[in-house]
Amino acid sequence: MYMPDIELHEATTLERAAEFKARYAPNARLLAGGTDLLVDLKARRINVDHIVSLNRIDDLRGVSQTKDGLRIGALTTITQVGNSQLVRDRFSAILDATSRMAGPQIRNVATVGGNLACAVPCADLPPILTVMNASVLLWSPEGERRVPLETLIVNVRKTILRDNEVLTAVDVPTQPPRYGAAYAKFSLRDGMAIAVASVAAGLTLNKDNTICDARIVLGAVAPVPKLVESAGTLLLGQPPGEAAFRHAAEIAMKAAEPISDVRGSADFRRELVGVLTQRALKTACERARETVA
Ligand SMILES: Cc1cc2nc3c(=O)[nH]c(=O)nc-3n(C[C@H](O)[C@H](O)[C@H](O)COP(=O)(O)OP(=O)(O)OC[C@H]3O[C@@H](n4cnc5c(N)ncnc54)[C@H](O)[C@@H]3O)c2cc1C
CATH class of the missing domain: 3.30.465.10 (Uridine Diphospho-n-acetylenolpyruvylglucosamine Reductase; domain 3)
Known part of the structure; x- marks a missing residue:
């Protein structure tokens, strides 16, 4: 795979970057590190004649x-x-x-x-x-x-x-006291491997150790990162623990919209969401407690 012929524009200001981008749109892309874009250009997943580098800003x-x-x-x-x-x-x-x-x-x-x-x-x-x-x-x-x-x-x-x-x-934003967050990722290898499924969880504990705020976001199991509001709402007012986290995980599994591909089947990904949600919530909760320990 070779890079197609592309004109590179090096912007030194945001104004110049916007100007180049708008001038050649939709036939131009911004370039940062290039670790996605250059791969996509070589693979012809993206076909544009102009790239506008931000690297001098x-x-x-x-x-x-x-x-x-x-x-x-x-x-x-x-x-x-x-x-x-x-x-x-x-x-x-x-x-x-x-x-x-x-x-x-x-x-x-x-x-x-x-x-x-x-x-x-x-x-x-x-x-x-x-x-x-x-x-x-x-x-x-x-x-x-x-x-x-x-x-x-x-x-x-x-x-x-x-x-x-x-x-x-x-x-x-600055996180409140008794707040913890965690990201749990499953990939097929330890290094150089993208997520087959991932879950991020964040929660805040009340002084009486019940949950006063919770957010759960799924990665790699829907077209976009999926904020599962109902799973967060379910946890409100509950004491953190296995039962509550399992219930939230069941909701997250239902909310996932996984596909099957070379890295895993849709069913496998849904199971992963259940495991990763509980894992992320447990770690987030431990971290929330550490903030006041
Ligand atoms: C071998 C390999 C392994 C990888 N593993 C992972 C991994 O484990 N996890 C993971 O998340 N990613 C992974 N990636 C993907 C990639 O490295 C990341 O997504 C990276 O953060 C992309 O950043 P970049 O600066 O290289 O973006 P670029 O490739 O420069 O740009 C990516 C896209 O974002 C647009 N863009 C870039 N900056 C801006 C901006 N400031 N404003 C508007 N648009 C912008 C570009 O136009 C382009 O469409 C991997 C890539 C490779 C090649």
């Missing part, structure tokens, strides 16, 4: 603390997220996803923005960041808009991004 890189929580610039690599002390100290559930993504070489170039904007169902960051109530910033010459992450992806490889829009950052 330094403002899009980095992890920082804001007054409301954590900001990760779209061009920040998965390795940089994993190495961030702020993430390690206060948003460590994200590491469940970054530590199991691909291998070190890919993580060194693959970006957070690319992982969200590629809208591939098995991508690792959308479930855990959605569970943590993340929002994304979408910039265009008309202005910036903030949208909840769960509304970004609308179908397989389809997002709400407009032709002249760039995803510039993802914001994760």
